[in-house]
Amino acid sequence: MTLILKGGRLFDPARQLDLVGDLVVEDDRIRSLGPDIAAASPGVLDCAGLVVAPGFIDLHVHLREPGFEYKETIETGTQAAAAGGFTAVCAMPNTNPVNDNAGATAYLLQRARELGHARVYPVGAITEASKGERLAALGAMCQAGAVAFSDDGRPVMNAQMLRRALEYASMFDRPVVEHAEDLHLAANGSMHAGPTALRLGLRGISSASEATMVARDLLLAEETGAHLHIAHLSTAASVRLLRDAKSRGVRASAEVTPHHFTLCDQDMVAYDANFKMNPPLRSAADRDALVAALADGTLDAIATDHAPHAPHEKQQEFDRAPFGILGLETALPLALRLVHSGRLSLARMVDAFSSAPARLFHLPGARLEPGAPADLTVFDPYREWTYDPAQARSKSRNSPFAGARMRGRAVFTIVGGRLVWQAP
Amino acid sequence: MPAEHLLGIEGLPLPRIQRLLARAAQFQSHPPPRYLAGKRLLLLFYESSTRTRTSFEVAARRLGAETVSVTAASSSIEKGESLLDTVYTLRAMVIDAIVVRHASSGAPQLVADHVDIPVLNAGDGMHEHPTQALLDGFTILRHRPQIAGLRVAIIGDILHSRVARSNLLLLTRLGAHVRLCGPRTLLPPEFAAYGPQVSLVYDVEQALADADVVMVLRIQMERMRESFFPSEAEYVARYSVTRERLRAARPDALVMHPGPMIRGVEITADVADSPQSVIREQVENGVLIRMAALAELVGGVA
Numbered sequence: 001m002t003l004i005l006k007g008g009r010l011f012d013p014a015r016q017l018d019l020v021g022d023l024v025v026e027d028d029r030i031r032s033l034g035p036d037i038a039a040a041s042p043g044v045l046d047c048a049g050l051v052v053a054p055g056f057i058d059l060h061v062h063l064r065e066p067g068f069e070y071k072e073t074i075e076t077g078t079q080a081a082a083a084g085g086f087t088a089v090c091a092m093p094n095t096n097p098v099n100d101n102a103g104a105t106a107y108l109l110q111r112a113r114e115l116g117h118a119r120v121y122p123v124g125a126i127t128e129a130s131k132g133e134r135l136a137a138l139g140a141m142c143q144a145g146a147v148a149f150s151d152d153g154r155p156v157m158n159a160q161m162l163r164r165a166l167e168y169a170s171m172f173d174r175p176v177v178e179h180a181e182d183l184h185l186a187a188n189g190s191m192h193a194g195p196t197a198l199r200l201g202l203r204g205i206s207s208a209s210e211a212t213m214v215a216r217d218l219l220l221a222e223e224t225g226a227h228l229h230i231a232h233l234s235t236a237a238s239v240r241l242l243r244d245a246k247s248r249g250v251r252a253s254a255e256v257t258p259h260h261f262t263l264c265d266q267d268m269v270a271y272d273a274n275f276k277m278n279p280p281l282r283s284a285a286d287r288d289a290l291v292a293a294l295a296d297g298t299l300d301a302i303a304t305d306h307a308p309h310a311p312h313e314k315q316q317e318f319d320r321a322p323f324g325i326l327g328l329e330t331a332l333p334l335a336l337r338l339v340h341s342g343r344l345s346l347a348r349m350v351d352a353f354s355s356a357p358a359r360l361f362h363l364p365g366a367r368l369e370p371g372a373p374a375d376l377t378v379f380d381p382y383r384e385w386t387y388d389p390a391q392a393r394s395k396s397r398n399s400p401f402a403g404a405r406m407r408g409r410a411v412f413t414i415v416g417g418r419l420v421w422q423a424p
Numbered sequence: 425m426p427a428e429h430l431l432g433i434e435g436l437p438l439p440r441i442q443r444l445l446a447r448a449a450q451f452q453s454h455p456p457p458r459y460l461a462g463k464r465l466l467l468l469f470y471e472s473s474t475r476t477r478t479s480f481e482v483a484a485r486r487l488g489a490e491t492v493s494v495t496a497a498s499s500s501i502e503k504g505e506s507l508l509d510t511v512y513t514l515r516a517m518v519i520d521a522i523v524v525r526h527a528s529s530g531a532p533q534l535v536a537d538h539v540d541i542p543v544l545n546a547g548d549g550m551h552e553h554p555t556q557a558l559l560d561g562f563t564i565l566r567h568r569p570q571i572a573g574l575r576v577a578i579i580g581d582i583l584h585s586r587v588a589r590s591n592l593l594l595l596t597r598l599g600a601h602v603r604l605c606g607p608r609t610l611l612p613p614e615f616a617a618y619g620p621q622v623s624l625v626y627d628v629e630q631a632l633a634d635a636d637v638v639m640v641l642r643i644q645m646e647r648m649r650e651s652f653f654p655s656e657a658e659y660v661a662r663y664s665v666t667r668e669r670l671r672a673a674r675p676d677a678l679v680m681h682p683g684p685m686i687r688g689v690e691i692t693a694d695v696a697d698s699p700q701s702v703i704r705e706q707v708e709n710g711v712l713i714r715m716a717a718l719a720e721l722v723g724g725v726a
Contacts, residue, residue, distance in 0.1 A: 194614060195614045195617040198612065198614045198615065198617070199434070199589070199617075199618075200529055200530065200551060201529035201530075201548070201549050201550030201551030201552070201586060201589060202529050202530075202549075202550075202551075203550075270530065270533065271529070271530030271533050271534060312506065315506075315508055315534070315538075316506060316507065316508075316534070317507060317526065317528035317530065317531045317534060318528065318529065318530045318534075319528050319529065319549070320528060
């Protein structure tokens, strides 16, 4: 089966590729690409004015299956991914049961093969049931297909446990993904500690609750030489620590979410739990530091932390509502806001969505070259539309961007040579 | 048309504040008619309260309303029903307004966003307690011609206090200078963001110096268990408002306390019972302020 993408801007910054031309897919691989190599004919995807990029990979997604199918399923979650331009997602293990063993990892992969509209890469738990007490079966999960390990949703509070996880996972060259949060400092807070939280009478989650853990984890990464990946990094202090560690050659990387580089605590609509996530929306200064760090590459990848919750869970007292918001279908236009306003280059954006995540988690795809898997994200950087969660592919509706005007959208998403998304 | 609510002092226009204060004064001299005859008021108390609930109940009945009380212990709340489901159920029983007290900041706002009748905040978490601030302002005005220019010291657990927040907003809006005082762990520097009329002091004598009004707040003992301060004895030694310390304030300074009051901890008995104390008046005035608020929001009195 052949698929022809005609006249798009073939753009793969990691390979210094930027030319207007055609790309031919045969079966599940890219066969060829170059200027004017294919004739226009019916069945050809007209990509004039569109950017043809390596498939976007989201390192941080909660698919909720098994256990929380009322929030999201593998099917709806990967549909949302495809609609947002993602060809692959890394599935966090905090399902019920937790993905902390080879059987659960294999089950997830099998379900994803049956139902997935995008590729799914399992992230296994670091500790059994993510309780922080005993190492989970890292080796077996790795064999079953886990690409990384994380107790996401909670930190590994015991530093010795994290150290062992780093050492052990390094044998398989798998990153340990840390949700960096000192739970004592976070003190059951529900939003960023600052003047807004004080005014609203909400318990604050201080910046230091993240940065102290980032500092600890970076020291452990340095001592062990293992790869530490920091999930949803959110503060200027953490950026400074990471930048310093990287400059000294520590094997550390980090992701940033679109909501953290777009919004700050003052943007929150009072007590609207669609603005509640962990880490919380930080200060304007933190937000600006994240944008700068994404632009200069200190923050390697953009990941959504897509965290669906049902309306009845979010329509609660703010301190009772669960943390987390949707991300898959709004990530690209939010990142493009930075590009359109000149704060991020298109090249860095595409890298942060595709090549960088592939590099960090050793994933296939994410390159425009003959023979590579045909995972492609084709987007219109200027297309205007309004995000309406009620029309979204995700099963849930919890987004602070409901009703937001967006500029830029995925037009075609191609996974293994199959067209899985075409914008309406 | 969406119903008008009383959710906090923040966002309450100054003319409305002045009108409420004036109406309470008017009700004091001329008992009002039964503005709320035939109306039914729901008192939804998710957090225990003696004073505020009774005060709202008395106020509502004086205006001729019927009241229905639902408290956390006696309700489906205990069985795990969500706040909104509880509200929808009770709303269906022909209710004209809801008074909400809740341990979660923002809960009255959540209720107000989902009903078409007035919602009055009777204290939400650490956020606001608007009728308390109004009754405090009203009480000060019984003894002083105006609030502008007064030095008000608020002493105690500021961090967790909705009374402190509402008073801070109300008193500064009316032109007072507010000194907040308590241990640093219970008085974070971000409070300075409330404006230039607010100052933070960690020394009680400094807070009391030349004060016109002294508001004392309760210290909850669970804060001690959480190690916000070392011990009750140390708190008493450093912050308790005693006769000796009060000498630093103006001789005619008013002493206030929103209750519940623990004598011998945040305030000594002789101060609480001194002629300067207006603590009991505060309770009386609470009924007047709540009558004023109910008359306007529920009775449609312009």
